[in-house]
Amino acid sequence: MLNRRRFLGAAGLTGAGAALSAIPALAGETAKSEALITDVQDWQRYLGDGVDKHPYGVPSKFEKNVIRRDVPWLTASAESSVNFTPLHELDGIITPSGLCFERHHGGVAEINPADHRLMINGLVDKPLVFTMDDIKRMPRVNKVYFLECAANSGMEWRGSQLNGCQFTHGMIHNVMYTGVPLKVLLDEAGLKPNAKWLMLEGADSAGMNRSLPIEKALNDVMIAFAMNGEALRPEQGYPLRVVIPGWEGNLWVKWLRRIEAGDQPWQTREETSKYTDLLADGNSRKHTFVMDAKSVVTNPSPQAPLKHKGRNVLSGLAWSGRGTVKRVDVSMDGGRNWQTARIDGPVFDKSVVRFYVDFDWNGQELMIQSRAIDSTGYVQPSKDDLRKVRGVNSIYHNNGIQTWLVRSGGETENVEIG
Amino acid sequence: MSKSANALMLVLTICLLGGTSAPSAAQQMAGRDATRPSAKLGLGRAATPEEITAWDTDVRPDGRGLPVGKGTVKQGDDLFQEKCASCHGEFGQGVGRWPVLAGGAGTLKADRPDKTVGSFWPDLSTVFDYIKRAMPYGNAQSLTNDEVYALTAYILSMNDIVKDETFELNEKNFTSIKMPNAAAFFEDDRETSEKHFWNKSPCMKDCRPAPKVTGRAMAIDVTPDGKSGPKVE
Numbered sequence: 001m002l003n004r005r006r007f008l009g010a011a012g013l014t015g016a017g018a019a020l021s022a023i024p025a026l027a028g029e030t031a032k033s034e035a036l037i038t039d040v041q042d043w044q045r046y047l048g049d050g051v052d053k054h055p056y057g058v059p060s061k062f063e064k065n066v067i068r069r070d071v072p073w074l075t076a077s078a079e080s081s082v083n084f085t086p087l088h089e090l091d092g093i094i095t096p097s098g099l100c101f102e103r104h105h106g107g108v109a110e111i112n113p114a115d116h117r118l119m120i121n122g123l124v125d126k127p128l129v130f131t132m133d134d135i136k137r138m139p140r141v142n143k144v145y146f147l148e149c150a151a152n153s154g155m156e157w158r159g160s161q162l163n164g165c166q167f168t169h170g171m172i173h174n175v176m177y178t179g180v181p182l183k184v185l186l187d188e189a190g191l192k193p194n195a196k197w198l199m200l201e202g203a204d205s206a207g208m209n210r211s212l213p214i215e216k217a218l219n220d221v222m223i224a225f226a227m228n229g230e231a232l233r234p235e236q237g238y239p240l241r242v243v244i245p246g247w248e249g250n251l252w253v254k255w256l257r258r259i260e261a262g263d264q265p266w267q268t269r270e271e272t273s274k275y276t277d278l279l280a281d282g283n284s285r286k287h288t289f290v291m292d293a294k295s296v297v298t299n300p301s302p303q304a305p306l307k308h309k310g311r312n313v314l315s316g317l318a319w320s321g322r323g324t325v326k327r328v329d330v331s332m333d334g335g336r337n338w339q340t341a342r343i344d345g346p347v348f349d350k351s352v353v354r355f356y357v358d359f360d361w362n363g364q365e366l367m368i369q370s371r372a373i374d375s376t377g378y379v380q381p382s383k384d385d386l387r388k389v390r391g392v393n394s395i396y397h398n399n400g401i402q403t404w405l406v407r408s409g410g411e412t413e414n415v416e417i418g
Numbered sequence: 419m420s421k422s423a424n425a426l427m428l429v430l431t432i433c434l435l436g437g438t439s440a441p442s443a444a445q446q447m448a449g450r451d452a453t454r455p456s457a458k459l460g461l462g463r464a465a466t467p468e469e470i471t472a473w474d475t476d477v478r479p480d481g482r483g484l485p486v487g488k489g490t491v492k493q494g495d496d497l498f499q500e501k502c503a504s505c506h507g508e509f510g511q512g513v514g515r516w517p518v519l520a521g522g523a524g525t526l527k528a529d530r531p532d533k534t535v536g537s538f539w540p541d542l543s544t545v546f547d548y549i550k551r552a553m554p555y556g557n558a559q560s561l562t563n564d565e566v567y568a569l570t571a572y573i574l575s576m577n578d579i580v581k582d583e584t585f586e587l588n589e590k591n592f593t594s595i596k597m598p599n600a601a602a603f604f605e606d607d608r609e610t611s612e613k614h615f616w617n618k619s620p621c622m623k624d625c626r627p628a629p630k631v632t633g634r635a636m637a638i639d640v641t642p643d644g645k646s647g648p649k650v651e
Contacts, residue, residue, distance in 0.1 A: 071642055076505070076515035080555070106552060117463050119473055129463035134461040160635040167641060188459055198478060205558045207551030209476060258473050267479050267541045269548040273533070274605065282526040282536075288606045302635070329620070334629035338622045342593075367629060371620070379617045389612055393531050405631060416633035 048296035065089075068099060070169060074155075079107035080206070082149065084170030087296070087317065088304040093144070093174055093345050093352050094166030099229050100173035102235045105148055105270075106206030109255045113239040118185075118205070118223075122260035125190030132225065132239050138180040141222060143245070144351045146319045148172040148291050150275050153398040157387070160414040165301040168402065168414060172319070174352040177243050179224030182217050185259070195261035199268075200242050203257035210251045211265035212244065216289070220245050220350075223256060246321030246350040247289040248396070250275050291321030294399035295328055295355075295372035295382050305408035306361060314357040316341070320374035321350060327373040328355040334367030334403060334417050335382065341370070366406040367417060383416070475550050479541040481593040488588035489568025491575040495583075497565055498572050501554045510534070510576045520576040523598065536577025540600040542592065544569050 038405035059066065070083040073341045085101040102108075113132040121127040126355040155161045161167050169328035189215070198217050200209035212221070222243045225232060232238040237254025245249045250270055265271065265287070277285040300306045325349055341355040355370070371380040383400030390397075405415040477483040499508065506512055508546075510519030522532025535545060537561065550566045552558050561569070571587035574580045574595065578588075587595075 069642060071640075073515075073640065076633065077555075106555070106558065119469065120462075121465055121474060127470055128462035129465045129469065129624070130462040137461055138459060142493050159633040159638075161638055161640060163635040163641040184459070190464060201473075201476070205552070205556070207558065209547075260474065260476065261480075264480070266476055266547070267544055268476075269544050269552075272541060272544055272603070273535070273539045278526060278531060278533070278538075280527065283602045284603060285606055285608075287605045288608065290606075290608075292608070302641075309569070329622070334626075336624060336628065338625070340430055340621075373620065377616045377618060379615060381615050381619045385615075403629075404632075414635035415631045417629035418632035 001261065019391075030174070030279075063089075066099070068101060068170075069166060071162065080105050082151075082171060084166045085173050086166050086303075087170055087172075087298045088165050090298070090300050091315065091354065093317075093354050094228065095173035095175055097175065097230070097233050097236070100147075100175065100227075100233070100236060101149070101171050103171070103236070103249065104204070104206075105208050106204045108235050109202070109204040110234060111203060111239060111255060116239050116255075116257070118240060118256060119258045120185060120189040120261070121258070122199075122262050123192040123195040124186075124191065124261050128189045135180060135223070135225065135240065136185050140178055141181060142176055142178050143222065143243070144176045144348045145172065145243060145245045145344070146172055146174040146291075146352045147243075147249045147252055148294075148319070148321075150250055150288070150291070150396040153294075153400070153402075154395045156383075156400075156414075157392045157394060157398055160416045163414045164303040165296050165298050165402070166303060169296040169298075169317075171249070172352070174317075175227045175317075176229065177222065177224035178226035178229070179222040179243060182221040182223055182242070185223065186217065186261075189261075191261055195262045197262050197268075199258075199260040199262060199266050200251070200253040200256060201258040201260070202237075202253045203255040208253050208270065209260075209266065209268045210253060210270050211268065212251060213265075214261075216244065216247070244289075246291060246323075248291055251289065253255065275396060277390065277394040277396050279394065280297075288352050288397055291319070292397060292399040293320035293322065293325070293372040293374040293378045294318070295325075295370040296402050297330070297368050297370050297381060297404060300406055300410075300412045301366065301404055302412050302414055305412045306406055308410075309361055309363050312359055314341075314359060314363050314368065316355050316370050318343075318354045318355060318370065318372035319350075319352040320372060320376075320378065323375035324349055324351075324376060325353045325372055326375050328353070329371050330355075330357050331369040331371075331372070332359075332366045335369050335401065338371070363408050365408055366404075367415075368404045368406060368412075369401050370402050384418075475547075477543045477547040477550070479543045479593075481543070481589070484543075484546070484589040484592055485563040486561035486589055487567045488586050489564050489566070489571055490586045491568075491571045491580065491583045493564075494568035494570070494575070497568055501561075502569070505555065510573065519573055523577075526599070526602070534577065536579060536598060537574055538599050539602050540597055542570070542574070542595050542597055545573055546592075562623025 058346050066086050066089040068083040075081040082103045083101055085095060085099055116132050118130045152171035153168055156168055196214050198212045199214055223240055224243045225240055232241060240256045241254045242252050242256050277288050295316055297316040299315045318325045328341040330341045331338045341357050343353045344354050345354045347353050373379050380399055380401055386400040403415050403417050404412050406412045505516040506519050512518035519535050522534040522537035523530040546566055549569055567587045571585060
């Protein structure tokens, strides 16, 4: 039966620069009949796959373009590199686990959970070793948080460089974590009064290590073994990672094997030579943990151009490391005039929100922007306002307002405006 | 009083009367409603000194964690050429996109800063800690402590922080080395220095003159082709 089927080729794929479709007949006008309706289609006549064709389900083959992508020229080696979440293909607030961007420093460690150990040592009453079984016997919590790499949008400091929100903003994901508050483990070992910092260390071949202030550790940090209801994906730290809500992704050590308590920060490679923000005067800001409020319009965007005149949905994501997103404003004219977007779906602390503007488009050129306003009153700044205080060599923490230019044919591109 | 409450009282009494060790998790469970959690979970086991030594290799700026050992610039040079130069270049200049380790002094205010160990890194301990845990790339934790001292000494030499090829770095003189850019780092101050980004009433109407396009990503043309992603089966 299979060989009688007609397989669709790549005809279903669209890309940037797709021609604007003719305006379809409006309801009530004379329309031409479609064979898709008048003819019986193969999928309506023949039996489809039975159960267990895919014991672990996979997306439709018509979604094969919805994948993480990398920018090969960015890094020297795929094992110490990054790829990007396809934000323009997604909706709602939860990132599917298989599409969460990856950032590794020594490749993906492959660890049998039965062989994984977590040690707590340093300024504690009793240094301890936990197995995964131990950790799964501890009280659990479920939380939705965004994880944004501090270098997200880092390629855009000097001007528009990458043409797609996947590449300009795709170092973020937002999932539900299941795990244990870090405080539970620290209480078990007993922190000494002079413990002010923790060092978190991964079991990967980079031995990724970062210092974390104790106040944050005891506040809302958790160690997670599950994301979106199932075990962490290997590339997200299976079997165990740290979750540090609202703070830069580099701190969220994957394949967590050790937590050491100390009385001062370690100043590791990742917290001095990297993940510090070089300013125009040659000085560098360090311990810039919190992710400032930020947003991006994911549709339309260069990889998802406008295809229709008339009614359209503008959609995007907003987030803040300081709390919740209170409001998102959208401009269609490059920041001259703003309207407040509609946030739909759950609004959680230190999670992304989804926003929409339903609008009619007559084919005029648009300069689309969005700005997030968070629960502390922080307003996402323009790129130029950010450059005024940070220069262009910071690499990290670029939360400036993005501009997409929508041309009259619907093509959309990443531009700088002045 | 219920039987279990009596048992709990007994455990508490023993503790109060000078029991020398806390009751084990099993004792706690026996002495109370078996479904009620205790303050301590009683999970995990003691880490042995040998285990802690095996994993606790980190080194701090104040020298805490430095192992006993030594290595000279000359020894480091030989090792570097053998194990590191294929990526970092003979003199730390970097091959392709691999990290540059030397040079760049005085470039941090330049249009294109050159952030190397010598020009940028504030702490020498970071060099030791990182080499020890993560280098050589793809063969991590294969170097002896003496080798890490030697390589660190050579990196100091390639950055002209030490000038003498016979210089020996060891756990005793380590913290006497000061890095050139150490004073240029300061703690996060965004909430004061960027206070103007907090704004109760952001502008909604006629906020700026009509914008003009001043730069285009398409003109730079470095975006990967959207259709040439990894092969998907």
